[in-house]
Amino acid sequence: MRIQALISLLSDRHIHSGESLAQQLGVSRTAVWKQVRKAQDEGYVIETIRGRGYRLLSSVDLLEKEAVLAGLAPELRSAVHLTVLDEVDSTNAEVLRRWPDAGSAMPVCLADCQTAGRGRRGHAWQSPKGENLYLSLGLTFHGGFALLDGLSLVLGVAVADTLEQLGATNVGLKWPNDIFIGERKLGGILVELQGELQEGVVQVIVGIGVNVHMTRAELVDQPWTSLAAAFPDRSWVRNQLAAALIQAVQACTSVFARQGFHAFRPAWQARDIHFGKSLRARQGQLEGVGAGIDDAGNYLLRTDDGLVPVRSGEISLRVVS
Numbered sequence: 277m278r279i280q281a282l283i284s285l286l287s288d289r290h291i292h293s294g295e296s297l298a299q300q301l302g303v304s305r306t307a308v309w310k311q312v313r314k315a316q317d318e319g320y321v322i323e324t325i326r327g328r329g330y331r332l333l334s335s336v337d338l339l340e341k342e343a344v345l346a347g348l349a350p351e352l353r354s355a356v357h358l359t360v361l362d363e364v365d366s367t368n369a370e371v372l373r374r375w376p377d378a379g380s381a382m383p384v385c386l387a388d389c390q391t392a393g394r395g396r397r398g399h400a401w402q403s404p405k406g407e408n409l410y411l412s413l414g415l416t417f418h419g420g421f422a423l424l425d426g427l428s429l430v431l432g433v434a435v436a437d438t439l440e441q442l443g444a445t446n447v448g449l450k451w452p453n454d455i456f457i458g459e460r461k462l463g464g465i466l467v468e469l470q471g472e473l474q475e476g477v478v479q480v481i482v483g484i485g486v487n488v489h490m491t492r493a494e495l496v497d498q499p500w501t502s503l504a505a506a507f508p509d510r511s512w513v514r515n516q517l518a519a520a521l522i523q524a525v526q527a528c529t530s531v532f533a534r535q536g537f538h539a540f541r542p543a544w545q546a547r548d549i550h551f552g553k554s555l556r557a558r559q560g561q562l563e564g565v566g567a568g569i570d571d572a573g574n575y576l577l578r579t580d581d582g583l584v585p586v587r588s589g590e591i592s593l594r595v596v597s
Contacts, residue, residue: 279315280362280388282308284340286322286332293329318405336406337489337514339386347519352526357381363405365392367412368468368483375414375479382526383414386518408502409463409486409514413525417533420476421469426537426573427529428453428467428588431482433543434528435465438520439486443510444503448549451575452588455486456549460501462487484521488512537573544569554596557586563596 285300286292294305301308312322312330321333341360345353357378364370364387371383389405417423435455436447439462448456455463463486470479487502489512503512531539545551550566555577557563564577564584574585575593586593 278362279311279318279320280338282311282315283320283332283336284338286330287336287338289332291325291329291331297330337512339388339514339518343515344386344518344522347516348523352523355381355526356522357383359383359385361385361387363387363389363391366390366483367410368466368481371412371414371481372470378414384522385412386410407490408488409484409517409521411485411518411521412481412483413522415480415482415525415529417478417480417529418476419478419533421478423533423536424469424478424480426540426569427480427532428465429544429569429573430528430532430537430540431465431467431484431525433540433547434524435463435484435486435521436547437543438517438524439503442512442517442520444507447547449544449547450549451569451593452573457501457506459549460499460506462501462503462506482525484525486517486521488514488517538571541569541571550575550593550595555593556596557593562586566593 281301282297285297294308297308298305312324316322320336323331323333325331339360341358344360345356345358348356357374359370359374361370364385367385367387367390370385370387374385375383387410390410429449429452432449432453432455436449439447439455444457446458448458450456453465453467454461455465463484466483468481468483470481487500489504490502491505503510528540545568548566548568551568553566555564555566557577562577562579562584564579567576567578567583569575570585574587576583576585
């Protein structure tokens with residue numbers, strides 16, 4: 277029996293007897309008791325009421341495949357091969373594993389937690405259970421690698437637009453792939469090129485991480501926030517957010533494939549959190565003032581020698597204090 281199955285039954289926050297839970301889950305009452313204890317160890321607050329049963333006191337936001345699919349436009353549901361997992365090493369890695377089974381559909385993976393989530397340049401991505409959104413999608417582009425300049429920036433615009441449509445405000449973008457609320461990081465995007473299937477046909481895995489309910493992150497070494505922390509008056513539902521992001525990625529990459537990055541450049545520049553700030557790049561060897569991005573998605577620094585592009589493979593930008 278999975279803990280998530282138990283929590284799903286308790287999520288109405290009513291009292292459920294051990295006997296009724298055992299019947300619905302197809303296990304013994306002893307097994308229910310053990311799973312309740314295990315769920316409590318994982319942080320769920322479950323009240324044990326003598327002679328009556330169990331009641332969940334924690335607020336929960338469960339990931340459910342059918343709820344995500346229901347949030348998609350009807351024509352997109354059949355075009356998506358969706359996997360929803362309790363736990364996975366990495367949603368990007370899972371998309372790669374499941375891609376052969378997806379056929380012509382877009383492989384998409386959601387997980388309640390990741391044990392080996394990855395960020396840019398090999399950094400670990402903190403992925404606690406039940407709190408955030410970990411979403412990966414497999415995309416196919418026709419036209420070769422040259423077509424993909426600026427893709428991570430395009431995806432940043434799609435994520436920012438989606439969050440604002442759902443009620444977030446002051447969403448900013450940090451080049452090349454971070455999502456900010458004010459001066460605090462909310463999420464990030466990881467783009468991994470998989471190579472050419474055949475001449476001019478390129479596979480790309482896109483990972484999107486968004487802090488939704490997270491309240492603690494001892495291992496994160498920079499200012500951060502979550503949707504619930506930044507906008508406590510709104511109700512944030514991970515299934516709804518996932519469906520909205522899947523639709524946004526599908527729509528924006530379709531435009532990107534036809535029109536290229538220039539169609540998104542103004543929208544990205546309007547959210548640039550570094551514009552006009554004194555910045556340092558290339559391990560401190562280059563300093564200048566943030567001047568936006570060029571047509572290829574490189575970041576521009578205004579220096580004494582003019583505009584100098586910083587490419588995404590180089591050291592990240594840092595604000596000079």
